[in-house]
Amino acid sequence: xxxxxxxxFLSDFMPHGxxxxxxxxxxxxxxxxxxxxxxxxxxxxxxxxxxxxxxxDLPFHWMFLMFGLFIFGCGTTHLMEVWTVWHATYRxxxxxxxxxxxxxxxTAALLVTLIPQALALPSPEQLRTANANLEKEIxxxxxVEEALQRAHGELESKVQQRTAELARANDQLRGEIGERRxxxxxxxxxxxxxxxxxxxxxxxxxxxxxxxxxxxxxSQVEKFFxxxxxxxxxxxxxxxxxxxxxxxxxDHRARYTAHPSVRPMGAxxxxxxxxxxxxxxxxxxxxxxxxxxxxxxxxxxxxxxSEKKRAEEALxxxxxxxxxxxxxxxxxxxxxxxxxxxxQPLTAIVTQGQVCLRLLxxxxxxxxxxxxxxxxIVGDANRASEVxxxxxxxxxxxxxxxxxxxxxxxxxxxxxLVQREVLSHGVSLRTELxxxxxxxxxxxxxxxxxIINLLINxxxxxxxxxxxPREILIRxxxxxxxxxxxxxxxxxxxxxxxxxxxxxxxxxxxKPSGMGMGLSISRSIIRAHGGKLWxxxxxxxxxxxxxxxxxxx
Amino acid sequence: MKDxxxxxxxxxxxxxxxKAIESLVKLxxxxxxxxGTAQEFLRNERPDLPGCVVLDVELPGLSGLDLQRELAAHGxxxxxxxxxxxxxxxxxxxxxxxxxxEFLTKPFRDQDLLNAIQQALERDRATRQHSREIAELRERxxxxxxREREVMSLVVAGLLNKQxxxxxxxxxxxxxxxxxxxxxxxGAQSLAxxxxxxxxxxxxxxxxx
Numbered sequence: 001x002x003x004x005x006x007x008x009f010l011s012d013f014m015p016h017g018x019x020x021x022x023x024x025x026x027x028x029x030x031x032x033x034x035x036x037x038x039x040x041x042x043x044x045x046x047x048x049x050x051x052x053x054x055x056x057d058l059p060f061h062w063m064f065l066m067f068g069l070f071i072f073g074c075g076t077t078h079l080m081e082v083w084t085v086w087h088a089t090y091r092x093x094x095x096x097x098x099x100x101x102x103x104x105x106x107t108a109a110l111l112v113t114l115i116p117q118a119l120a121l122p123s124p125e126q127l128r129t130a131n132a133n134l135e136k137e138i139x140x141x142x143x144v145e146e147a148l149q150r151a152h153g154e155l156e157s158k159v160q161q162r163t164a165e166l167a168r169a170n171d172q173l174r175g176e177i178g179e180r181r182x183x184x185x186x187x188x189x190x191x192x193x194x195x196x197x198x199x200x201x202x203x204x205x206x207x208x209x210x211x212x213x214x215x216x217x218x219s220q221v222e223k224f225f226x227x228x229x230x231x232x233x234x235x236x237x238x239x240x241x242x243x244x245x246x247x248x249x250x251d252h253r254a255r256y257t258a259h260p261s262v263r264p265m266g267a268x269x270x271x272x273x274x275x276x277x278x279x280x281x282x283x284x285x286x287x288x289x290x291x292x293x294x295x296x297x298x299x300x301x302x303x304x305x306s307e308k309k310r311a312e313e314a315l316x317x318x319x320x321x322x323x324x325x326x327x328x329x330x331x332x333x334x335x336x337x338x339x340x341x342x343x344q345p346l347t348a349i350v351t352q353g354q355v356c357l358r359l360l361x362x363x364x365x366x367x368x369x370x371x372x373x374x375x376x377i378v379g380d381a382n383r384a385s386e387v388x389x390x391x392x393x394x395x396x397x398x399x400x401x402x403x404x405x406x407x408x409x410x411x412x413x414x415x416x417l418v419q420r421e422v423l424s425h426g427v428s429l430r431t432e433l434x435x436x437x438x439x440x441x442x443x444x445x446x447x448x449x450x451i452i453n454l455l456i457n458x459x460x461x462x463x464x465x466x467x468x469p470r471e472i473l474i475r476x477x478x479x480x481x482x483x484x485x486x487x488x489x490x491x492x493x494x495x496x497x498x499x500x501x502x503x504x505x506x507x508x509x510x511k512p513s514g515m516g517m518g519l520s521i522s523r524s525i526i527r528a529h530g531g532k533l534w535x536x537x538x539x540x541x542x543x544x545x546x547x548x549x550x551x552x553x
Numbered sequence: 554m555k556d557x558x559x560x561x562x563x564x565x566x567x568x569x570x571x572k573a574i575e576s577l578v579k580l581x582x583x584x585x586x587x588x589g590t591a592q593e594f595l596r597n598e599r600p601d602l603p604g605c606v607v608l609d610v611e612l613p614g615l616s617g618l619d620l621q622r623e624l625a626a627h628g629x630x631x632x633x634x635x636x637x638x639x640x641x642x643x644x645x646x647x648x649x650x651x652x653x654x655e656f657l658t659k660p661f662r663d664q665d666l667l668n669a670i671q672q673a674l675e676r677d678r679a680t681r682q683h684s685r686e687i688a689e690l691r692e693r694x695x696x697x698x699x700r701e702r703e704v705m706s707l708v709v710a711g712l713l714n715k716q717x718x719x720x721x722x723x724x725x726x727x728x729x730x731x732x733x734x735x736x737x738x739x740g741a742q743s744l745a746x747x748x749x750x751x752x753x754x755x756x757x758x759x760x761x762x
Contacts (some may be wrong), residue, residue: 348569350660
């Protein structure tokens with residue numbers, strides 16, 4: 001091998017320049033021409049390789065490479081031509097030529113087989129035409145498709161429209177059916193509800209026809225009145241009225257039937273139901289006429305108010321009790337004054353009695369003096385007794401008795417009980433009682449309780465006053481029509497507006513020893529009389545507690 | 554105890570009680586004047602006779618205790634018998650301390666009241682007697698010359714004539730003459746009586762100075 005290579009590069013022949021006789025012109029003509037050819041032949045395969053690499057999509061691109069190889073070989077043979085002008089390596093040149101020949105032959109051979117295929121490839125013109133045709137065809141196809149689609153769409157929307165219409169109609173139909181069903185259900189429900197209301201109402205309900213016959217009752221009627229439903233149906237409604245009212249009832253009923261309206265029965269009257277066993281119970285009754293196709297029927301809603309009555313009575317009793325306790329407490333506060341009121345006439349009686357004894361012991365009787373003394377004793381005994389009666393009246397636990405009374409009398413009597421208390425506090429008491437006042441309707445004891453309370457409050461309000469006279473003024477006068485007004489005015493420390501608000505609430509007191517019930521009870525007493533109790537400040541000093549009570553008639 | 558020369562004042566706001574006491578006191582033979590309020594009593598002119606006041610404590614307006622103070626302030630020394638419906642201890646103590654003669658609780662025994670009135674009138678008589686005597690002594694004392702008063706003051710202080718003469722810078726004879734005049738003018742029988750008179754007149758003596 002080594003020998004072959006050495007032989008290959010051996011220039012044991014005459015260089016080619018000899019052929020040119022070393023004429024430099026011919027030598028360089030060949031040398032330069034061959035060099036330029038070689039240069040061009042090297043450049044061409046490079047371009048081909050570059051082209052092939054960039055255009056991978058080319059058909060038969062290996063053919064280009066073959067061309068490249070064959071041109072490269074040709075280029076090398078030309079280069080060898082330049083070389084052999086000066087160096088006679090003809091063996092090498094021959095080998096290269098042989099290699100190039102092989103490459104050329106192979107390329108030519110391949111080309112022969114390739115040409116038919118290459119011819120089969122459409123020409124660009126053909127391709128363009130074909131393309132254009134294709135495009136045209138595509139456009140037409142698209143147009144057709146579009147039209148088709150349009151037609152399709154139209155059809156679809158029409159179908160949809162129709163379907164929607166159908167669905168709507170369907171829905172409507174379904175809705176109507178549902179509504180009717182609901183209405184039927186509601187009617188049923190209302191019917192059931194009404195039956196339930198009617199049946200399970202806490203009030204007894206009696207339905208009567210125009211002739212006062214019972215046509216329907218609920219279970220409360222059975223419970224309240226002790227009859228069974230079957231017993232009552234068809235009976236006159238008077239069956240449910242206590243015996244003592246039965247006779248008068250048909251007339252009432254006739255009057256009502258002539259002018260029916262929704263109203264409570266027997267307004268202002270106490271009504272009673274009569275049980276089967278004859279017992280009575282207090283009721284409230286509401287009457288309602290109902291028009292029907294068969295003429296009017298009447299609904300009587302009957303409420304058992306026994307509990308309410310009992311509660312009212314209990315409240316009433318509790319209030320009276322409280323007022324009574326408060327009176328007792330007031331009397332307790334007044335013990336000193338009251339005992340003085342009794343002690344005064346007793347003292348006079350004792351002394352007059354002793355005078356009588358002395359007169360009896362005289363040798364010469366003095367009947368005139370005796371009589372005068374005994375008369376005074378009787379007078380004073382009566383006076384003491386009156387005081388005690390007044391106190392008993394106040395201390396007595398009794399139901400309030402509303403009578404027609406002169407408020408001025410009540411005031412004067414109240415003053416008698418407290419005047420000692422007033423005096424012992426260094427207070428002067430004045431009265432301005434209007435003459436010819438109409439009588440008021442009230443409970444004497446309770447009204448006096450209020451007056452006494454206000455007087456004692458006034459006296460106590462003035463206890464801290466040392467720089468001015470302690471005065472209480474009681475006035476009575478005609479207020480507005482139908483009201484008498486009483487004011488107890490003191491010159492005490494007065495009441496600020498904040499305290500005035502709370503003054504009348506229970507257990508509020510400004511006194512260290514007070515229970516705070518006096519004014520609260522006083523106000524409830526005056527309210528129960530249908531009047532008002534309030535306080536207002538005086539222009540200069542102190543406060544005025546005042547109340548109104550309705551006149552009688 | 555008939556005594557038309559004495560008067561009992563009754564002050565009570567209760568007319569029945571006034572009337573009853575009036576009957577009782579009259580029956581006992583005494584003069585009675587009655588009043589419904591303290592002011593009425595103060596306004597009224599009182600006869601110059603021995604007397605006493607039967608006074609209700611719980612009077613409207615001016616109370617009984619107020620009236621007691623008022624009378625004392627005016628130098629009226631009428632004895633007071635209080636009557637009261639309450640009669641608590643602090644009140645009675647106050648009244649008695651202020652010079653009340655008795656404190657009766659209503660109703661009272663007639664005899665208790667009459668006894669108290671009797672006692673009160675006696676006291677007033679004594680007071681009035683005492684006042685009269687003092688007035689007379691005062692008159693006599695006022696008749697003394699200033700030198701005689703000096704001598705009298707030293708005599709009752711227990712000084713001897715000689716000592717008095719020395720004190721006043723006069724002779725013992727002159728002292729004797731003054732002393733005789735003093736005894737004579739004052740109506741004193743003895744030195745002891747003169748001393749008593751001085752005490753009653755509440756004259757400051759030389760000893761006190």
